[in-house]
Amino acid sequence: MTKLETAVLDLLKEDCRLPLEKIAVMTGAPLEEVASTIEDLEKRRIILRYAPMINWDLTDRERVEAMIEVRVTPQRDMGFDAIARRIYCFDEVKSVFLMSGSYDLLVLVEARTLKELAAFVSGKLSPLETVTGTATSFVLKRYKEEGVIFDNGETDRRLVISP
Amino acid sequence: MNYERFLNSRITAVPPSGIRRFFDIAAGMKDTISLGVGEPDFKTPYSIRNAAIDSLVDGETQYTGNRGLIGLRNEIALYMQGRYGLSYDPETDILVTIGASEAIDAALRVLTEPGDEVLVPEPSYVSYSPGVIFAGGNPVGVITKEEDEFRLKTEYLEKAVTPRTKVLILPYPNNPTGGIMEREDLAAVAEFVRKHDLMVISDEIYSELVYDGKKHVSFATMDGMAERTLTINGFSKSFAMTGWRVGYACGPAEIISVMNKVHQYSIMCAPRQGQVAAEAALRSGRENGYEEIIRMRDSYDRRRRYMVNAFREMGLECFEPYGAFYVFPSIRTTGMTSEEFCSRLLREKNVAAVPGTAFGPSGEGNIRCCYATSIDKITVAMERISEFIHSN
Numbered sequence: 152m153t154k155l156e157t158a159v160l161d162l163l164k165e166d167c168r169l170p171l172e173k174i175a176v177m178t179g180a181p182l183e184e185v186a187s188t189i190e191d192l193e194k195r196r197i198i199l200r201y202a203p204m205i206n207w208d209l210t211d212r213e214r215v216e217a218m219i220e221v222r223v224t225p226q227r228d229m230g231f232d233a234i235a236r237r238i239y240c241f242d243e244v245k246s247v248f249l250m251s252g253s254y255d256l257l258v259l260v261e262a263r264t265l266k267e268l269a270a271f272v273s274g275k276l277s278p279l280e281t282v283t284g285t286a287t288s289f290v291l292k293r294y295k296e297e298g299v300i301f302d303n304g305e306t307d308r309r310l311v312i313s314p
Numbered sequence: 315m316n317y318e319r320f321l322n323s324r325i326t327a328v329p330p331s332g333i334r335r336f337f338d339i340a341a342g343m344k345d346t347i348s349l350g351v352g353e354p355d356f357k358t359p360y361s362i363r364n365a366a367i368d369s370l371v372d373g374e375t376q377y378t379g380n381r382g383l384i385g386l387r388n389e390i391a392l393y394m395q396g397r398y399g400l401s402y403d404p405e406t407d408i409l410v411t412i413g414a415s416e417a418i419d420a421a422l423r424v425l426t427e428p429g430d431e432v433l434v435p436e437p438s439y440v441s442y443s444p445g446v447i448f449a450g451g452n453p454v455g456v457i458t459k460e461e462d463e464f465r466l467k468t469e470y471l472e473k474a475v476t477p478r479t480k481v482l483i484l485p486y487p488n489n490p491t492g493g494i495m496e497r498e499d500l501a502a503v504a505e506f507v508r509k510h511d512l513m514v515i516s517d518e519i520y521s522e523l524v525y526d527g528k529k530h531v532s533f534a535t536m537d538g539m540a541e542r543t544l545t546i547n548g549f550s551k552s553f554a555m556t557g558w559r560v561g562y563a564c565g566p567a568e569i570i571s572v573m574n575k576v577h578q579y580s581i582m583c584a585p586r587q588g589q590v591a592a593e594a595a596l597r598s599g600r601e602n603g604y605e606e607i608i609r610m611r612d613s614y615d616r617r618r619r620y621m622v623n624a625f626r627e628m629g630l631e632c633f634e635p636y637g638a639f640y641v642f643p644s645i646r647t648t649g650m651t652s653e654e655f656c657s658r659l660l661r662e663k664n665v666a667a668v669p670g671t672a673f674g675p676s677g678e679g680n681i682r683c684c685y686a687t688s689i690d691k692i693t694v695a696m697e698r699i700s701e702f703i704h705s706n
Binding site for chain 1: 331336337341350351352439441612617619623668672689690
């Protein structure tokens with residue numbers, strides 16, 4: 152990674168709506184170079200998308216989330232990738248991670264209701280032939296995600312003017 | 315009752331800080347965007363905070379030795395050697411103080427006698443001149459100019475020096491201008507110091523906040539200057555530890571020992587948890603290549619570039635500040651004084667900046683804007699300042 156690439160990623164990670172002109176000024180790089188750097192980062196799939204972080208708890212959307220620990224039998228020549236693909240293709244699945252430790256895959260699932268989520272686990276996930284066991288934990292409250300604290304936000308405790 | 319007879323007239327004669335008045339106005343307003351702060355917008359890194367928490371849990375609630383915890387002084391010695399190439403003996407050459415402020419005060423008290431003159435470059439941090447007066451000396455301002463990027467020039471030092479001059483304060487990287495002194499600038503000052511047989515109080519509290527590939531040069535590394543320099547530094551700016559109040563002075567053992575006398579009778583010791591946290595800050599910095607400092611500095615640098623560019627786009631002269639976290643644009647073209655500009659900006663646009671004159675008369679025509687605040691707030695503040703300028 153070049154210094155500019157790192158700087159661009161640092162800035163976009165905080166605010167993906169930051170205009171190119173501003174990024175150019177802040178990094179001291181020419182506008183065209185910033186634009187081509189971002190384009191390149193997109194092409195290399197380092198930047199995958201530009202999405203806001205939403206606190207759904209403050210909306211009226213009905214929503215249940217769960218983290219499911221999944222134990223699987225890895226397949227010959229494919230390892231865990233094939234089974235991971237079978238799992239991540241479900242619309243309910245938001246994230247899938249291959250983990251070290253006592254289980255293999257951590258699956259983050261979102262559904263509208265508890266019933267829907269239960270139906271997903273019992274009807275779609277568990278029946279997959281390589282899945283040998285699941286343990287489902289429901290998310291009760293989000294405190295912090297991707298470095299962002301979900302509570303009332305940070306207050307600036309500094310003096311308004313100081314020497 | 316009239317207390318005049320009881321009060322020390324030398325102290326009552328010192329005018330209150332020019333910042334105070336603005337503070338009072340700004341504190342009473344709502345939703346002000348403040349570019350008037352003088353401290354980082356980062357919190358102290360959590361690992362450093364945790365060191366202090368552990369210390370409290372362990373019941374470390376006693377005084378420390380006057381000079382500070384030896385573990386901390388060892389770390390300071392390693393830091394000064396590793397970062398700036400300065401050699402100090404932790405046993406004799408280092409005094410841990412309540413912020414760099416106490417170190418400056420103690421240094422002035424031990425180096426100044428009634429009638430002595432102390433050279434204070436302007437514009438600079440508000441405490442130096444009052445400190446000189448409190449110590450019984452007379453501060454003598456030395457102008458620095460925007461065309462010199464507010465670097466200290468011997469031409470103006472020579473104009474200010476007299477046979478009574480004993481001390482030079484060297485405040486770089488500079489608050490409020492953001493100016494720095496590079497090696498060749500310091501060489502000229504060292505020559506001047508040698509010629510006039512002076513001591514130097516080098517306030518290097520912003521030493522870690524130097525940008526654009528520039529490197530901070532510590533004055534004591536100049537030829538023959540170690541024996542003439544008290545290097546003052548601390549944790550407030552580099553590690554975002556303002557509220558902890560921990561700083562230090564390093565210098566010749568003979569002077570540090572006299573400063574310790576003032577310190578032991580007036581202060582006793584810097585707060586223990588602050589010292590523990592400071593030690594953790596330096597140790598982890600040494601071990602991880604000062605990654606926290608680099609992270610914060612990179613972030614300041616981006617905002618610095620943005621703010622300088624925004625002022626220039628408004629049509630204001632704004633020299634490139636390579637240090638600290640302040641931009642010091644000139645507002646002369648508006649025809650307003652610094653004071654008038656800042657008062658009206660605060661009242662009409664709800665943006666707080668500090669008039670350059672709060673830092674000495676040669677700050678007239680400039681305002682200090684701190685970029686240690688979120689880019690969103692800086693963006694709105696710049697829009698408002700631009701509107702303000704163009705409607706006048």
